Amino acid sequence: MLLECFIFILITFLMRGVQCEVTEVFAEKGSLAVLPCKYSPTSSVSPAIFWVKANKGTVWMKQKSGVQLWGSSWLQKGFQRVRCPHTQFEKGDYSLQIISVTEEDGGVYSCRVDDGGIHAETMVLLRIITVSISPLVVMSGRDVSVTCTVTPGFNEVTAAQWFLNDSQFPRKTEIISPGETFKSLVKEKASARLTGKWTCVVGYRGKEGRASATLSVSGILQPPSDDTKVYAAVGSAATLPCVFSSGMIPSSPLWEKLQPGSLNKASPSRLPSSFSSSSLSSQLPWDKSAGLREVDFKDEGRYRCSGTVQGQRLVRNLQLVVAKIESSVLSKKKASVTLTCQLSDTSKVTEYEWVRVTYDLNGTQVFGSIHKGKTLSISQLSEESWGTWACRFSGKEGILGNITYHVPMMSGFSGQKSSGFSKNTAAVVGLSFLLLVLLLILAQMYKNHRRKQNIFQYPALEAIIHTISNEQEERERNRVKK
Ligand SMILES: *[C@@H]1O[C@H](CO)[C@@H](O)[C@H](O)[C@H]1NC(C)=O
Numbered sequence: 001m002l003l004e005c006f007i008f009i010l011i012t013f014l015m016r017g018v019q020c021e022v023t024e025v026f027a028e029k030g031s032l033a034v035l036p037c038k039y040s041p042t043s044s045v046s047p048a049i050f051w052v053k054a055n056k057g058t059v060w061m062k063q064k065s066g067v068q069l070w071g072s073s074w075l076q077k078g079f080q081r082v083r084c085p086h087t088q089f090e091k092g093d094y095s096l097q098i099i100s101v102t103e104e105d106g107g108v109y110s111c112r113v114d115d116g117g118i119h120a121e122t123m124v125l126l127r128i129i130t131v132s133i134s135p136l137v138v139m140s141g142r143d144v145s146v147t148c149t150v151t152p153g154f155n156e157v158t159a160a161q162w163f164l165n166d167s168q169f170p171r172k173t174e175i176i177s178p179g180e181t182f183k184s185l186v187k188e189k190a191s192a193r194l195t196g197k198w199t200c201v202v203g204y205r206g207k208e209g210r211a212s213a214t215l216s217v218s219g220i221l222q223p224p225s226d227d228t229k230v231y232a233a234v235g236s237a238a239t240l241p242c243v244f245s246s247g248m249i250p251s252s253p254l255w256e257k258l259q260p261g262s263l264n265k266a267s268p269s270r271l272p273s274s275f276s277s278s279s280l281s282s283q284l285p286w287d288k289s290a291g292l293r294e295v296d297f298k299d300e301g302r303y304r305c306s307g308t309v310q311g312q313r314l315v316r317n318l319q320l321v322v323a324k325i326e327s328s329v330l331s332k333k334k335a336s337v338t339l340t341c342q343l344s345d346t347s348k349v350t351e352y353e354w355v356r357v358t359y360d361l362n363g364t365q366v367f368g369s370i371h372k373g374k375t376l377s378i379s380q381l382s383e384e385s386w387g388t389w390a391c392r393f394s395g396k397e398g399i400l401g402n403i404t405y406h407v408p409m410m411s412g413f414s415g416q417k418s419s420g421f422s423k424n425t426a427a428v429v430g431l432s433f434l435l436l437v438l439l440l441i442l443a444q445m446y447k448n449h450r451r452k453q454n455i456f457q458y459p460a461l462e463a464i465i466h467t468i469s470n471e472q473e474e475r476e477r478n479r480v481k482k
């Protein structure tokens with residue numbers, strides 16, 4: 001900064017009729033910087049323009065004749081990094097454009113317009129702002145630093161504001177300022193919640209500079225954090241997610257069930273019998289999700305998925321919360337049943353709802369009216385109770401899951417018919433009754449037949465004894481039968 005001031009004073013001293021004002025300009029590294037220079041011409045003669053950088057000499061100039069010249073360092077392989085669009089000259093705008101600015105471009109520039117003896121000077125201080133992330137490949141759980149750099153720095157204490165995905169990042173940041181360059185640092189332990197666009201905003205003397213960079217964390221992407229809960233209903237299948245970053249294939253992946261009450265003690269032998277960690281053929285090699293074919297209430301608890309990537313063991317814990325419905329008969333006479341929705345962990349549950357599910361002709365689910373509360377009392381005699389009931393549980397972020405219970409249709413044999421007994425059911429019941437009667441008759445007929453057989457056995461035997469013409473063997477056989 002000292003050097004800049006010195007040069008500024010020097011230039012100011014050397015010039016006659018100068019305008020002593022420095023315009024602040026911020027430009028993000030790699031972008032197009034526009035350095036303003038405005039001058040209202042006093043004559044119709046096209047003026048000579050000189051753009052000079054404090055320690056680099058001529059950047060660009062245009063003589064009165066219209067000949068343009070570039071400073072050697074601004075010409076790279078025949079490509080001009082700076083330009084001054086002549087289409088704007090008529091309006092008195094001699095702004096300089098620098099394409100794809102680098103940190104070295106930061107500094108003091110001056111624009112001098114020579115209009116027949118009158119000199120007008122504009123000073124521009126170009127500051128390059130950039131956000132960088134270190135290391136380049138961020139591994140989950142490791143240190144990561146996001147740095148905002150402004151070159152040249154400020155000679156007053158200035159702070160940077162940080163935004164992650166456009167919402168302010170409230171973390172205290174370390175600021176290294178003043179100095180040759182201004183630096184603001186965010187140091188964090190890398191996790192999925194830090195992924196996204198990091199924007200640094202620096203305000204100085206009414207001007208604002210901003211720069212962004214995208215941070216992506218490698219590691220276990222799903223579930224995103226250790227406190228993730230997976231909800232499953234007893235008897236249903238469940239998936240325990242464990243997805244590593246795309247292309248990152250972990251070695252020796254492992255699933256364990258943690259002992260209740262302990263944070264880290266694992267006992268792989270306790271994995272449920274329907275547990276399957278063998279990756280499906282459809283699964284990508286970095287997807288190590290496991291599944292339970294049929295969830296049991298005792299399968300609830302904490303599970304741990306781990307795998308080694310680049311020599312580092314990555315671990316993610318998740319909790320399986322199991323839901324079940326308990327039914328209790330309140331009074332036998334009225335066939336009144338109370339259904340209770342039970343979860344192995346209710347810490348995230350704020351609301352329970354019961355909804356009757358029916359199916360239309362197309363087989364799509366149709367939800368009936370909603371009953372709020374953890375328990376539901378229904379009468380099994382009422383047609384409105386028959387069918388499938390679902391208990392839906394929700395948390396602050398919405399529906400967490402549901403579990404269904406089937407209320408069987410009460411048969412007509414109970415002798416109690418509800419008012420809403422439909423014709424169809426009556427027909428079915430009648431038919432069943434008829435069938436039963438038929439069966440009873442058949443059974444009776446069979447019994448009679450058997451009895452008759454037994455009666456005839458004896459006269460037949462007598463006949464054999466009395467008839468001498470019958471063979472002896474036959475007689476014996478009959479005796480054996482008897
Ligand atoms: C069944 O599906 C057809 C066509 O998809 C639709 O037009 C009809 O309304 C549906 N019926 C019911 C009861 O939803």
Ligand SMILES: *[C@@H]1O[C@H](CO)[C@@H](O)[C@H](O)[C@H]1NC(C)=O
Nearest residue numbers: 355357365367390392401402
């Ligand atoms: C229960 O969950 C399943 C699967 O998410 C869903 O298809 C179904 O509609 C849900 N039922 C109710 C009553 O919300």
